[in-house]
Every structure is written in C-alpha cells, then in structure tokens.
Amino acid sequence: MGRKNPDTQRVSPNEIKSTGVKLEDSTKISMEGEKQQSKLGRRLLLFSAPFTGHMNPMLNLATILYSKGFSITIIQAPYFPTNPAHYPHFTFKLLDDEVLEKYSKSPEIDSSVVISAMNRTCEEPFRDCLGQILRETAVAEQDPVVALIADPMWAFSGSVAASFNLPKIMLRTGNMSAFLVYCSLTLLNEKGYFPPQDTTLEEKIPEFPPLKVKDLPSESDRHILQAIVEGTTTSQGVICNTFEELEDYAIAKLQQTLTIPIFPLGPLHKHPANSVVNIGSQDQTSIAWLNTQAPKSVLYVSFGSIAGMNKDEFLELMWGLLDSMVPFLLVIRPKLVKGSEADDPLPEGYREMMGERGHIVKWASQLEVLSHPAVGGFLTHNGWNSTLESICEGVPMVCKPLFADQNMNARHVSENWKIGLKMERGVKRDEVTRAIRKLMLEEGAEMRSRITDLKEKATHCLEEGGSSYKSLERLTKYLLSFETFQAIKE
Numbered sequence: 001m002g003r004k005n006p007d008t009q010r011v012s013p014n015e016i017k018s019t020g021v022k023l024e025d026s027t028k029i030s031m032e033g034e035k036q037q038s039k040l041g042r043r044l045l046l047f048s049a050p051f052t053g054h055m056n057p058m059l060n061l062a063t064i065l066y067s068k069g070f071s072i073t074i075i076q077a078p079y080f081p082t083n084p085a086h087y088p089h090f091t092f093k094l095l096d097d098e099v100l101e102k103y104s105k106s107p108e109i110d111s112s113v114v115i116s117a118m119n120r121t122c123e124e125p126f127r128d129c130l131g132q133i134l135r136e137t138a139v140a141e142q143d144p145v146v147a148l149i150a151d152p153m154w155a156f157s158g159s160v161a162a163s164f165n166l167p168k169i170m171l172r173t174g175n176m177s178a179f180l181v182y183c184s185l186t187l188l189n190e191k192g193y194f195p196p197q198d199t200t201l202e203e204k205i206p207e208f209p210p211l212k213v214k215d216l217p218s219e220s221d222r223h224i225l226q227a228i229v230e231g232t233t234t235s236q237g238v239i240c241n242t243f244e245e246l247e248d249y250a251i252a253k254l255q256q257t258l259t260i261p262i263f264p265l266g267p268l269h270k271h272p273a274n275s276v277v278n279i280g281s282q283d284q285t286s287i288a289w290l291n292t293q294a295p296k297s298v299l300y301v302s303f304g305s306i307a308g309m310n311k312d313e314f315l316e317l318m319w320g321l322l323d324s325m326v327p328f329l330l331v332i333r334p335k336l337v338k339g340s341e342a343d344d345p346l347p348e349g350y351r352e353m354m355g356e357r358g359h360i361v362k363w364a365s366q367l368e369v370l371s372h373p374a375v376g377g378f379l380t381h382n383g384w385n386s387t388l389e390s391i392c393e394g395v396p397m398v399c400k401p402l403f404a405d406q407n408m409n410a411r412h413v414s415e416n417w418k419i420g421l422k423m424e425r426g427v428k429r430d431e432v433t434r435a436i437r438k439l440m441l442e443e444g445a446e447m448r449s450r451i452t453d454l455k456e457k458a459t460h461c462l463e464e465g466g467s468s469y470k471s472l473e474r475l476t477k478y479l480l481s482f483e484t485f486q487a488i489k490e
C-alpha cells in the first residue's frame, strides 16, 4: 500500500514556527541524522510549488533520492507548507515571504492569486535562502550541495541557481504529452489552433492525436506555460512522473527535440521507497464504509485539491450521480463549488435520498481508496496525479476535466488509452447518469482489462531492469557527475 495522503501533513507557517514541529529543531535533528545516513556524501535541494498535486510528487521524489543515498533539503514556500515532523530524515527550510504567509491564513484565496504572488514576491527570499543553505552546508561540513531540483512553476529558480553556479534539474509533475503541447504553442498558433476559437473547438489536431482544439489550454495560461517551457528547456535535465510504456510517443518526440536529458521515473508514489505507511489518515470513515461494500461496486468521486466548478455544473453532476443508482464515495472539499458560501453545497434532501448508498467526506486518503477492492470506477477531474494513481490501481475512469492540462489528460484517457469515458463541458444530469452506468455496469470490463494491462506495466517499469528503474540509475549517475558546490567559508 502506498504512503498515505501527504496533505494531512500540511500546516500553517505559524504552526511550524510556534509549535512542536519547530523548523529549526527538526532541521538540527535531521542534519545530524543525515551525517551518518548519507551514503553518497552529496546533498540535493528540492523546491516544490506549494500545491498538493506538486508537493506530493516532489516529496515522493525526495524519498526515492534519499533511498539512493543523497542528503535532502526541502525548500518550502510559506503557503500551507508540509509538516517537517513527518519527514525527520530531511532538512526543511522555509522561505521568508510575508505575502504567501498571509495567504496561508486565508484558505479562501484563489490558487491563481497564489501562483502570481509566488513569482512576484519570492525571488529575493529564495535567493537569500539558497545562499544561506550553501554557506551553512559548507561551514558545518555537511554533505555538499550538487544540484537544485525545482518545480518549473517557479520561473526564477533557474536564473537564481545559475547565479550560484548551481545546476538545476526540473521536476515535471504533469505528463509529457501535455508538455509536448506546451513546447509547441508557437506551431499550434501558426496553424490557427491556439488560442482555441469558438468556430474550431471540435476540430481534431492532426499533429497531436487524439487531441481536439477544445482540449488545448486557454489563452490566459499562455504566460505561465511559456515560463514553464523556458525554465525546463534551459535546465540541465527534466525528471517526470510518468513511464515510458505509457507515454512513449511524447517522451521520444521530446528526446529528439530537447537538448537536455529526460528522466521518466514514474509512477513516483509506487516506488518501493515510498511504500512505507508512516502517517496517520484523517479519513478513517471512508475505508470503514468501503469495507461494507461489494467488490468493484463503488464509484469514487473526487476533483482533486484545487479545481472549482460552478454551482449549475455541480448540481447536474450530483443529480446524475444519484440517479445512476450506483454506490458512491464522494469528496466535497471546501471551495469545490465556486461562489458557494454554504457549508454544504448539496441541495436540501439530497443526503436523505442518498441514504446508505453513498458516503460523503471532505477529504479522502485517495491512494488507499483507489486500492480498495470495493472501488470499481473513479469519476475524476483528471489532474495528472489522480489519473496516474487510478492507472496504478487499475481503476477505469469517468472523466470530468475542469481546467489546465485536465482536458488533454481526459482525452488521452478516453481515446488514446481507452480506459475511461470523457464527459464534455456543460454536461447534463442524464448524460452523467448514462456515463456512470456505462462504466460501472455495461462496458467497464473492456476498459478494466486495458487499464489492468497498464497497471502491470506501471509495476514492471519500477522493477530491476524496468524503464523507470533504469532511468533512476541514469539520473543518479548524472547527479553524481556534477561538481560539489564550494562556498567560501565566512
């Protein structure tokens, strides 16, 4: 079983500063521990974007690289940082940034506001933090730093690392098919596909099968996507949370065009180093409820950690779900329904009509839920982590993408890998019912057989000699080829 949801470990920056999980204390303990444990005598700095879907894979990567013998320092933004107490073998550093710290006290702040603040206000704090770590590790004769591994959402991380002569590797937490599209925005623009126009939405894009124009990202994302491409292509390498057997075409195409090495290491959460269950689950009730259900009978419904939907869309989904007569485990996290102030956005009487057939929580331990024998399908927004986690457990999907790369992911799920059914925008109650019944009761067997095949490939690629196993060996050698950073001792 995979490690439990790391979101349960996230705290406010104040808690880290003022309670039992004091940053400095945990830093000291882990630094001392690492002196004995670091087999390779080399330190890596990891800098994640402060969102669950980015933090989870970065922490999984950190655990894998630690298991290979590197010392690990995690640099965190003060926006719901991960609780260091759960990772005593890593060193944690918190950026000093008042804006994000203030946002961390206001969970209602929109993620787009957080993203623009990240690149507006964190560059100097990051430069200070990096300088401090490099000096400290040299003065204290800790394992010397060899590279920064950053999320490309931090547009400035490359130039800051370069100013210290520190090599920078990117961790791409989304898939490589979407990244190939991001790298091709100029071409797509020249061909008239991007930005999507109302008149061409249904057109297929011959250069990127099976995508349609409407699956492409929106114009408002262009700036951040260009920064992601620029940051990645000017780095010294890219690690990705995918595996060759799943995305051979996109990986090969990128390998032909990029001059940097690509390291597909995924699925990161399934690597043996991440198999230790060491964190208590917040969500005891879901598993207890699933234990009472028949094998493969339950539809798990969750839309990730950030995305929101409008009230009309939410209600069509909820009624469609109820009408399907299929048992369901439903996650309604705060802020899922845009503009809804109500504690419970469900219509009056819904819970009574649902009765014992459904179970509703605010947050689920998704890895545990997906691997439960009672779960037979996943109604998902197709965030890349959720998609990959579903593949790894052999659970076919009903796709209801909401934004960003989710439309492209859903298209690959439904038309490339054929392991799910995609619902389009503006979906109505009866279509929701039809899609759910089709997956759970009618055509699910074929999709389950195809996804079981992918699940096996996801398992084998991590075993000795497998594609991701070999990729990790290659990455380890590559990281060891970098000079260690020599700071001038003050």
Ligand code: UDP
Binding pocket: 005, 007, 051, 052, 053, 054, 056, 302, 303, 304, 305, 306, 307, 331, 362, 363, 364, 365, 366, 367, 382, 383, 384, 385, 386, 387, 389
């Ligand atoms: N997740 C979870 N419980 C939930 C909802 C989400 O543990 O109730 C986890 C899920 O396992 C995944 C992450 O949150 O690892 C969400 O990442 P994803 O890329 O799917 O979507 P995002 O939140 O970035 O939109």
